[in-house]
Amino acid sequence: MIKREKDLQVIGSSKVKLLKENVYIHTWLETECHKGSNEIASAVYDTLNKIKIPENVKEIRLVSDGCTGQNKNSIVLSMCAKWMLEAPSHIEKLQLIFPATGHSFLPPDRVFALIEKKIKNLTQ
Structure with missing residues:
Protein backbone atom coordinates (compact mmCIF):
# COMPACT_ATOMS: atom_id res chain seq x y z
CA MET A 1 0.00 0.00 0.00
CA ILE A 2 1.40 3.41 -0.93
CA LYS A 3 0.37 6.71 0.57
CA ARG A 4 1.55 9.98 -0.94
CA GLU A 5 2.30 12.89 1.39
CA LYS A 6 3.65 16.08 -0.20
CA ASP A 7 5.12 14.19 -3.18
CA LEU A 8 7.09 11.79 -1.01
CA GLN A 9 5.96 8.20 -1.09
CA VAL A 10 5.74 6.35 2.18
CA ILE A 11 5.58 2.64 1.54
CA GLY A 12 4.01 0.46 4.18
CA SER A 13 3.28 -3.11 4.99
CA SER A 14 0.96 -3.77 7.89
CA LYS A 15 0.14 -6.98 9.70
CA VAL A 16 -2.86 -7.03 12.01
CA LYS A 17 -3.93 -9.88 14.28
CA LEU A 18 -7.41 -8.32 14.48
CA LEU A 19 -6.68 -7.03 17.97
CA LYS A 20 -5.83 -3.38 18.54
CA GLU A 21 -3.05 -4.40 20.93
CA ASN A 22 -1.32 -6.45 18.28
CA VAL A 23 -0.50 -4.36 15.21
CA TYR A 24 2.76 -4.74 13.31
CA ILE A 25 3.78 -2.19 10.71
CA HIS A 26 6.83 -1.75 8.53
CA THR A 27 7.27 1.65 6.88
CA TRP A 28 9.99 3.18 4.79
CA LEU A 29 10.46 6.16 2.53
CA GLU A 30 10.91 5.84 -1.22
CA THR A 31 14.40 7.30 -0.76
CA GLU A 32 15.36 4.42 1.55
CA CYS A 33 14.13 1.40 -0.36
CA HIS A 34 11.96 0.20 -3.23
CA LYS A 35 8.41 -1.12 -2.90
CA GLY A 36 8.70 -4.37 -4.81
CA SER A 37 8.05 -7.98 -3.96
CA ASN A 38 11.43 -8.48 -2.25
CA GLU A 39 10.73 -5.69 0.21
CA ILE A 40 7.16 -6.84 0.90
CA ALA A 41 8.29 -10.46 1.35
CA SER A 42 11.05 -9.33 3.73
CA ALA A 43 8.60 -7.30 5.83
CA VAL A 44 6.15 -10.21 6.09
CA TYR A 45 8.94 -12.69 6.86
CA ASP A 46 10.33 -10.40 9.55
CA THR A 47 6.92 -10.13 11.20
CA LEU A 48 6.23 -13.87 11.04
CA ASN A 49 9.57 -14.50 12.74
CA LYS A 50 9.05 -11.89 15.48
CA ILE A 51 5.52 -12.64 16.64
CA LYS A 52 4.86 -15.19 19.36
CA ILE A 53 2.34 -17.66 18.01
CA PRO A 54 0.37 -19.44 20.74
CA GLU A 55 0.54 -23.25 20.80
CA ASN A 56 -3.19 -23.57 20.09
CA VAL A 57 -2.85 -21.72 16.75
CA LYS A 58 -2.58 -24.25 13.93
CA GLU A 59 -3.19 -22.01 10.91
CA ILE A 60 -1.86 -18.62 9.81
CA ARG A 61 -3.87 -16.57 7.30
CA LEU A 62 -2.21 -13.77 5.37
CA VAL A 63 -4.72 -11.41 3.74
CA SER A 64 -3.30 -9.28 0.97
CA ASP A 65 -4.39 -6.81 -1.63
CA GLY A 66 -3.98 -8.03 -5.18
CA CYS A 67 -0.94 -5.99 -6.17
CA SER A 89 5.94 -27.27 14.81
CA HIS A 90 2.31 -26.60 15.82
CA ILE A 91 1.68 -24.55 12.64
CA GLU A 92 0.04 -26.88 10.13
CA LYS A 93 -1.08 -24.46 7.44
CA LEU A 94 -0.26 -21.04 5.99
CA GLN A 95 -3.02 -19.63 3.80
CA LEU A 96 -2.71 -16.67 1.40
CA ILE A 97 -6.01 -14.85 0.85
CA PHE A 98 -6.65 -12.36 -1.95
CA PRO A 99 -10.14 -10.80 -1.51
CA ALA A 100 -12.14 -9.68 -4.53
CA THR A 101 -10.97 -6.27 -5.74
CA GLY A 102 -13.13 -3.42 -4.53
CA HIS A 103 -15.29 -5.60 -2.32
CA SER A 104 -13.25 -5.71 0.84
CA PHE A 105 -11.95 -3.53 3.61
CA LEU A 106 -8.79 -5.15 4.89
CA PRO A 107 -7.98 -4.70 8.59
CA PRO A 108 -4.65 -2.98 7.80
CA ASP A 109 -6.63 -0.31 5.92
CA ARG A 110 -7.80 0.94 9.32
CA VAL A 111 -4.18 1.26 10.43
CA PHE A 112 -3.24 3.35 7.40
CA ALA A 113 -6.40 5.48 7.74
CA LEU A 114 -5.46 6.28 11.34
CA ILE A 115 -1.91 7.19 10.30
CA GLU A 116 -3.19 9.46 7.51
CA LYS A 117 -5.57 11.17 9.95
CA LYS A 118 -2.79 11.84 12.47
CA ILE A 119 -0.46 13.17 9.75
CA LYS A 120 -3.22 15.43 8.43
CA ASN A 121 -3.83 16.81 11.94
CA LEU A 122 -0.10 17.51 12.36
CA THR A 123 0.19 19.38 9.07
CA GLN A 124 -2.83 21.65 9.57
Whole structure:
Protein backbone atom coordinates (compact mmCIF):
# COMPACT_ATOMS: atom_id res chain seq x y z
CA MET A 1 0.00 0.00 0.00
CA ILE A 2 1.40 3.41 -0.93
CA LYS A 3 0.37 6.71 0.57
CA ARG A 4 1.55 9.98 -0.94
CA GLU A 5 2.30 12.89 1.39
CA LYS A 6 3.65 16.08 -0.20
CA ASP A 7 5.12 14.19 -3.18
CA LEU A 8 7.09 11.79 -1.01
CA GLN A 9 5.96 8.20 -1.09
CA VAL A 10 5.74 6.35 2.18
CA ILE A 11 5.58 2.64 1.54
CA GLY A 12 4.01 0.46 4.18
CA SER A 13 3.28 -3.11 4.99
CA SER A 14 0.96 -3.77 7.89
CA LYS A 15 0.14 -6.98 9.70
CA VAL A 16 -2.86 -7.03 12.01
CA LYS A 17 -3.93 -9.88 14.28
CA LEU A 18 -7.41 -8.32 14.48
CA LEU A 19 -6.68 -7.03 17.97
CA LYS A 20 -5.83 -3.38 18.54
CA GLU A 21 -3.05 -4.40 20.93
CA ASN A 22 -1.32 -6.45 18.28
CA VAL A 23 -0.50 -4.36 15.21
CA TYR A 24 2.76 -4.74 13.31
CA ILE A 25 3.78 -2.19 10.71
CA HIS A 26 6.83 -1.75 8.53
CA THR A 27 7.27 1.65 6.88
CA TRP A 28 9.99 3.18 4.79
CA LEU A 29 10.46 6.16 2.53
CA GLU A 30 10.91 5.84 -1.22
CA THR A 31 14.40 7.30 -0.76
CA GLU A 32 15.36 4.42 1.55
CA CYS A 33 14.13 1.40 -0.36
CA HIS A 34 11.96 0.20 -3.23
CA LYS A 35 8.41 -1.12 -2.90
CA GLY A 36 8.70 -4.37 -4.81
CA SER A 37 8.05 -7.98 -3.96
CA ASN A 38 11.43 -8.48 -2.25
CA GLU A 39 10.73 -5.69 0.21
CA ILE A 40 7.16 -6.84 0.90
CA ALA A 41 8.29 -10.46 1.35
CA SER A 42 11.05 -9.33 3.73
CA ALA A 43 8.60 -7.30 5.83
CA VAL A 44 6.15 -10.21 6.09
CA TYR A 45 8.94 -12.69 6.86
CA ASP A 46 10.33 -10.40 9.55
CA THR A 47 6.92 -10.13 11.20
CA LEU A 48 6.23 -13.87 11.04
CA ASN A 49 9.57 -14.50 12.74
CA LYS A 50 9.05 -11.89 15.48
CA ILE A 51 5.52 -12.64 16.64
CA LYS A 52 4.86 -15.19 19.36
CA ILE A 53 2.34 -17.66 18.01
CA PRO A 54 0.37 -19.44 20.74
CA GLU A 55 0.54 -23.25 20.80
CA ASN A 56 -3.19 -23.57 20.09
CA VAL A 57 -2.85 -21.72 16.75
CA LYS A 58 -2.58 -24.25 13.93
CA GLU A 59 -3.19 -22.01 10.91
CA ILE A 60 -1.86 -18.62 9.81
CA ARG A 61 -3.87 -16.57 7.30
CA LEU A 62 -2.21 -13.77 5.37
CA VAL A 63 -4.72 -11.41 3.74
CA SER A 64 -3.30 -9.28 0.97
CA ASP A 65 -4.39 -6.81 -1.63
CA GLY A 66 -3.98 -8.03 -5.18
CA CYS A 67 -0.94 -5.99 -6.17
CA THR A 68 0.82 -8.25 -8.67
CA GLY A 69 4.22 -6.59 -8.32
CA GLN A 70 4.25 -6.79 -4.55
CA ASN A 71 2.08 -9.63 -3.34
CA LYS A 72 0.84 -11.95 -6.09
CA ASN A 73 4.13 -13.40 -7.25
CA SER A 74 6.59 -16.24 -6.78
CA ILE A 75 8.84 -14.28 -4.39
CA VAL A 76 6.15 -13.86 -1.73
CA LEU A 77 4.97 -17.44 -2.27
CA SER A 78 8.56 -18.72 -1.94
CA MET A 79 9.02 -16.73 1.27
CA CYS A 80 5.88 -18.38 2.68
CA ALA A 81 7.21 -21.83 1.77
CA LYS A 82 10.56 -21.05 3.41
CA TRP A 83 8.85 -19.79 6.56
CA MET A 84 6.71 -22.94 6.77
CA LEU A 85 9.92 -25.02 6.80
CA GLU A 86 11.13 -22.98 9.80
CA ALA A 87 7.74 -22.37 11.46
CA PRO A 88 6.90 -23.59 14.94
CA SER A 89 5.94 -27.27 14.81
CA HIS A 90 2.31 -26.60 15.82
CA ILE A 91 1.68 -24.55 12.64
CA GLU A 92 0.04 -26.88 10.13
CA LYS A 93 -1.08 -24.46 7.44
CA LEU A 94 -0.26 -21.04 5.99
CA GLN A 95 -3.02 -19.63 3.80
CA LEU A 96 -2.71 -16.67 1.40
CA ILE A 97 -6.01 -14.85 0.85
CA PHE A 98 -6.65 -12.36 -1.95
CA PRO A 99 -10.14 -10.80 -1.51
CA ALA A 100 -12.14 -9.68 -4.53
CA THR A 101 -10.97 -6.27 -5.74
CA GLY A 102 -13.13 -3.42 -4.53
CA HIS A 103 -15.29 -5.60 -2.32
CA SER A 104 -13.25 -5.71 0.84
CA PHE A 105 -11.95 -3.53 3.61
CA LEU A 106 -8.79 -5.15 4.89
CA PRO A 107 -7.98 -4.70 8.59
CA PRO A 108 -4.65 -2.98 7.80
CA ASP A 109 -6.63 -0.31 5.92
CA ARG A 110 -7.80 0.94 9.32
CA VAL A 111 -4.18 1.26 10.43
CA PHE A 112 -3.24 3.35 7.40
CA ALA A 113 -6.40 5.48 7.74
CA LEU A 114 -5.46 6.28 11.34
CA ILE A 115 -1.91 7.19 10.30
CA GLU A 116 -3.19 9.46 7.51
CA LYS A 117 -5.57 11.17 9.95
CA LYS A 118 -2.79 11.84 12.47
CA ILE A 119 -0.46 13.17 9.75
CA LYS A 120 -3.22 15.43 8.43
CA ASN A 121 -3.83 16.81 11.94
CA LEU A 122 -0.10 17.51 12.36
CA THR A 123 0.19 19.38 9.07
CA GLN A 124 -2.83 21.65 9.57
